[in-house]
Ligand SMILES: Nc1nc2c(c(=O)[nH]1)N[C@H]1C(S)=C(S)[C@@H](COP(=O)(O)OP(=O)(O)OC[C@H]3O[C@@H](n4cnc5c(N)ncnc54)[C@H](O)[C@@H]3O)O[C@H]1N2
């Protein structure tokens with residue numbers, strides 16, 4: 001049997017980072033920056049008020065209460081500004097550019113709010129409530145480095161320095177294709193021998209959680225020709241394909257039967273529990289990576305976590321490797337088959353312990369849904385007593 005590490009190494013040796021594209025900001029969430037972002041101007045570009053109030057000279061309000069004439073009204077976006085001379089005040093709004101001559105803003109709460117003249121009840125220190133030009137970013141400064149994943153705040157600064165597009169590796173497009181003659185769409189009534197398709201929803205969501213665009217293709221039955229036809233139709237929009245089911249030893253294994261003869265997809269038994277039968281390779285003229293995951297719901301999810309997620313990291317241009325683990329104490333004893341690495345479903349507690357959940361079968365979806373961690377038991381360990389330290393992968 002092939003080791004988990006060797007299988008992941010083969011996958012990571014095959015997949016390539018996606019080429020960077022010029023992305024519109026609306027498309028850039030979750031993409032990985034492939035250029036340095038600098039600011040062409042200082043930010044803020046000009047000194048402006050941090051509060052709604054009055055721009056004054058600090059020396060004029062030292063003996064507050066004082067009453068000053070209001071000579072101008074400055075909203076955010078105002079262009080033409082009158083200078084503030086000695087003894088003058090200008091009403092100003094948050095974000096409004098500071099008029100020359102003024103060195104201080106008095107918040108409206110400390111005044112009578114007048115528009116012709118204003119009574120200032122309290123003095124404030126010189127420079128109060130002014131946001132200086134360049135206080136956030138100096139002109140020419142780097143605000144984001146290549147390799148940064150663009151989240152909401154990163155999008156904000158890219159737009160904030162005036163950019164409409166960025167050079168970035170896009171989110172990988174992952175097509176999820178579930179196979180099985182027994183599968184029926186959730187929402188429709190079950191017939192004899194049928195089950196509702198859950199894997200395609202889990203895997204599509206897992207792809208999205210991993211920073212990809214997940215697309216759920218319509219499921220296919222057990223006919224290899226129909227599978228190949230569906231796959232072919234989906235390849236145009238796929239940077240990677242994930243299938244579920246049809247890879248073990250049965251009489252009807254459409255994925256294995258369809259992909260095996262291509263010679264570009266290998267089917268292996270990987271020394272793990274769950275998730276032993278695994279297919280991986282490339283398909284189509286563009287050599288699109290394909291992950292043929294086992295059909296058992298827990299097996300396909302665990303396989304995604306161990307193999308597909310790191311591959312997506314690599315496609316996104318991020319550091320890629322096995323999932324991170326933390327060491328905690330198990331509250332109960334654990335069992336694992338000899339020669340296989342087990343990934344038991346567990347619940348991490350706030351006290352630094354993990355409890356295996358009830359129901360460790362690879363078909364037990366509800367138990368998986370109640371877990372927040374995978375407890376890793378190495379290949380050479382068959383029993384772990386309660387209270388021992390174990391490695392866990394957080395889900
Ligand atoms: N004789 C052997 N039988 C099996 C072996 C083996 O080595 N020798 N391996 C077992 C292991 S381990 C696994 S894992 C499964 C993998 O089977 P397949 O990948 O071929 O998957 P299927 O047979 O299509 O389905 C397995 C199981 O999962 C259910 N399933 C499938 N797709 C979905 C879906 N989209 N949503 C929900 N549930 C799904 C399906 O109904 C089956 O119950 O093979 C073992 N057998």
Ligand code: MOO
Nearest residue numbers: 274275276299362
């Ligand atoms: O490898 Mo299978 O996933 O145990 O059920």
